[in-house]
Amino acid sequence: MSDYRFQVPDGVSDITTDECAIKRCTENRMRAAFRGYGFSEVSTPAFEYLDVFSNRNIAIEQEHMFKLIDPNGRVLVLRPDVTVPIARMVSTGMKTVQKPLKLFYISDVYRINPMQSSNEREFTQAGIEIVGADSTEADGEAIAVAVEALAASGLDDFRIDIGQVKFFQSIIDEIDIPTADKEKVRSYIHNKNLVAVEEFLDSRGINGKYKELLLLIPVLYGEPEEVMSRAREFRLNEGAKKALKDIEEAYEIIKEYGYEKYVSVDLGMVSELAYYTGIIFKGFTRDLGYIICSGGRYDDLYGEFGEKRAATGFAINVNRVVQALRKQKKEEKQEERSYLLSYEKMDRRKAIETAKRLRNAGYCIELDILARSPQELLDYAKGKGIMGIIGIEEGSRLKVTDTKTGISKITSIPGMVASVWGDRLDNISGWH
Amino acid sequence: MDRFIRIALAKGRIASQSKHLFEKIGMDCSQLGTGSRKLIVADMNNRVEFILVKANDVTKYVEQGAVDMGVVGKDTLLEQQPDLFEVLDLGIGRCRMVVAGKSGYMDGGNDAVKVVATKYPVTAQRYFREKGENIRVVKLDGSVELAPLVGLSHVIVDLVETGRTLRDNGLVILEEICPISARLVVNKVSLKMENERITGVLKALREVLRKAG
Numbered sequence: 001m002s003d004y005r006f007q008v009p010d011g012v013s014d015i016t017t018d019e020c021a022i023k024r025c026t027e028n029r030m031r032a033a034f035r036g037y038g039f040s041e042v043s044t045p046a047f048e049y050l051d052v053f054s055n056r057n058i059a060i061e062q063e064h065m066f067k068l069i070d071p072n073g074r075v076l077v078l079r080p081d082v083t084v085p086i087a088r089m090v091s092t093g094m095k096t097v098q099k100p101l102k103l104f105y106i107s108d109v110y111r112i113n114p115m116q117s118s119n120e121r122e123f124t125q126a127g128i129e130i131v132g133a134d135s136t137e138a139d140g141e142a143i144a145v146a147v148e149a150l151a152a153s154g155l156d157d158f159r160i161d162i163g164q165v166k167f168f169q170s171i172i173d174e175i176d177i178p179t180a181d182k183e184k185v186r187s188y189i190h191n192k193n194l195v196a197v198e199e200f201l202d203s204r205g206i207n208g209k210y211k212e213l214l215l216l217i218p219v220l221y222g223e224p225e226e227v228m229s230r231a232r233e234f235r236l237n238e239g240a241k242k243a244l245k246d247i248e249e250a251y252e253i254i255k256e257y258g259y260e261k262y263v264s265v266d267l268g269m270v271s272e273l274a275y276y277t278g279i280i281f282k283g284f285t286r287d288l289g290y291i292i293c294s295g296g297r298y299d300d301l302y303g304e305f306g307e308k309r310a311a312t313g314f315a316i317n318v319n320r321v322v323q324a325l326r327k328q329k330k331e332e333k334q335e336e337r338s339y340l341l342s343y344e345k346m347d348r349r350k351a352i353e354t355a356k357r358l359r360n361a362g363y364c365i366e367l368d369i370l371a372r373s374p375q376e377l378l379d380y381a382k383g384k385g386i387m388g389i390i391g392i393e394e395g396s397r398l399k400v401t402d403t404k405t406g407i408s409k410i411t412s413i414p415g416m417v418a419s420v421w422g423d424r425l426d427n428i429s430g431w432h
Numbered sequence: 433m434d435r436f437i438r439i440a441l442a443k444g445r446i447a448s449q450s451k452h453l454f455e456k457i458g459m460d461c462s463q464l465g466t467g468s469r470k471l472i473v474a475d476m477n478n479r480v481e482f483i484l485v486k487a488n489d490v491t492k493y494v495e496q497g498a499v500d501m502g503v504v505g506k507d508t509l510l511e512q513q514p515d516l517f518e519v520l521d522l523g524i525g526r527c528r529m530v531v532a533g534k535s536g537y538m539d540g541g542n543d544a545v546k547v548v549a550t551k552y553p554v555t556a557q558r559y560f561r562e563k564g565e566n567i568r569v570v571k572l573d574g575s576v577e578l579a580p581l582v583g584l585s586h587v588i589v590d591l592v593e594t595g596r597t598l599r600d601n602g603l604v605i606l607e608e609i610c611p612i613s614a615r616l617v618v619n620k621v622s623l624k625m626e627n628e629r630i631t632g633v634l635k636a637l638r639e640v641l642r643k644a645g
Binding site: 159161191192193194195196221222264266284285286287288289290291 | 516
């Protein structure tokens with residue numbers, strides 16, 4: 001039997017100190033952005049009954065979920081997504097809450113990832129849901145919040161592509177072919193495979209306007225106004241016209257936020273037709289070859305849990321954002337005033353008291369529990385990124401040695417507390 | 433200065449044939465695979481880098497965005513079902529995916545389950561499933577034609593170009609699955625982030641292919 005003691009399973013990984021600090025900082029910035037828009041945080045169980053995820057309106061395939069069996073023999077799954085559990089939660093425990101409901105979550109999800117080259121089976125999603133609002137105002141706001149959250153994380157070179165599933169759907173629905181054929185055309189267009197679209201249409205004898213239009217859809221992407229005007233050159237049916245109008249209205253809203261530089265349109269974005277029902281969007285950034293954010297309108301999901309409710313939302317893959325930040329050298333962690341406090345045993349009470357007071361003032365104080373020599377302390381502090389070492393001196397005096405320069409100065413608790421305030425004042429004056 | 437656009441070519445016949453195509457649109461990849469062991473070759477003028485990788489690896493590089501574009505056989509795409517844009521049929525490396533077996537092989541003998549030897553287990557499974565047939569796959573890495581001869585399988589699913597190897601081994605084509613050729617694939621993010629340059633390459637290639645008929 002081989003020894004797995006030292007290994008972690010495929011698709012999961014440890015997050016060590018630096019990376020964890022960056023990840024939490026990113027999550028906190030997104031949390032602040034969501035809260036700023038009036039969203040409230042919720043949390044759903046790590047595992048649920050498979051039945052919650054097994055109705056026809058769910059985009060995740062059964063074979064992509066991790067399963068467990070509970071003591072009664074029922075099948076459970078590790079949550080592969082949070083949108084569906086929130087729909088279950090809202091439809092059962094929050095039925096009477098006034099609409100619109102604005103909820104957000106930052107949770108780990110688990111998937112047996114179908115993407116062959118990505119080894120991502122546990123990752124964190126930060127996302128929002130707007131429930132009970134079927135207006136394009138809601139769609140526009142969802143996109144604006146996505147922009148805000150991604151910008152807050154520190155990414156700057158990112159974009160969000162907007163589409164509307166009904167554009168393609170209302171065109172294909174006019175053509176009299178079986179559903180399986182429609183699904184084929186959808187998947188070819190989704191992969192921008194013009195060759196396959198053309199071969200397929202020829203094989204079914206579909207010509208004229210439909211052929212021209214279906215061959216154009218995959219390349220209808222780019223600058224919003226240009227794409228829309230190219231699409232409008234066709235005589236479109238009511239459904240397709242309505243889809244364009246939705247995008248137009250959402251784009252107006254985004255412009256009013258001043259976020260148009262982050263946004264483009266892709267009418268060939270024809271994701272899972274059964275799940276999404278309106279505007280959809282995907283976010284990506286330079287230096288990372290895959291999607292970091294995905295969302296859209298899914299008005300049919302709530303019906304599966306009883307009462308039909310309009311809903312839209314998105315999820316950001318936080319791990320991927322962190323990956324992109326590191327590639328772009330934009331990663332940041334919370335700056336800490338961290339110090340190492342060294343003391344003789346007889347001064348312990350004084351050391352503990354000093355540490356308490358400095359912590360109350362906002363310092364991170366670590367006590368030296370190994371009675372190390374000055375050199376050992378300095379090496380340790382350098383390795384851990386600690387700013388300085390505090391020694392207990394006669395009376396109320398403290399000796400603070402800067403880790404980087406090695407220069408010591410004598411100060412006191414009030415002196416150190418005052419310097420926190422001094423820095424804060426500097427920061428505040430720096431705003432003007 | 434523009435960043436380099438990276439293009440991965442599947443080693444072997446596809447690489448040597450697609451080299452000509454890229455040269456026709458004014459790119460320089462002459463140094464690629466000529467004696468030197470260099471795996472990356474840069475065309476400084478066009479800000480393009482070509483890399484040579486195994487056919488099975490092309491999609492991994494493209495899917496993850498380590499390269500922006502790739503040239504890979506449709507057989508590989510069918511087998512791996514990668515998440516990327518398949519934008520152009522380059523018309524090179526043409527062949528067919530077929531079911532072959534000993535001449536005179538008949539379905540529905542005494543064996544309950546048909547055994548299929550192949551380098552393409554996913555493709556074989558899917559093909560027979562769509563036909564409503566249950567099969568057992570034996571995945572091989574080469575010389576698939578041997579399998580029916582020595583009784584390892586009833587039939588094979590494999591690529592056929594001229595049919596010579598089949599004939600020499602007394603095998604015949606039983607069913608055609610689909611035609612195969614090399615495809616240009618593009619990373620989903622690259623197409624958007626480097627839209628102008630990638631679309632430029634696509635247009636130029638399309639023009640060359642159109643002229644070649």
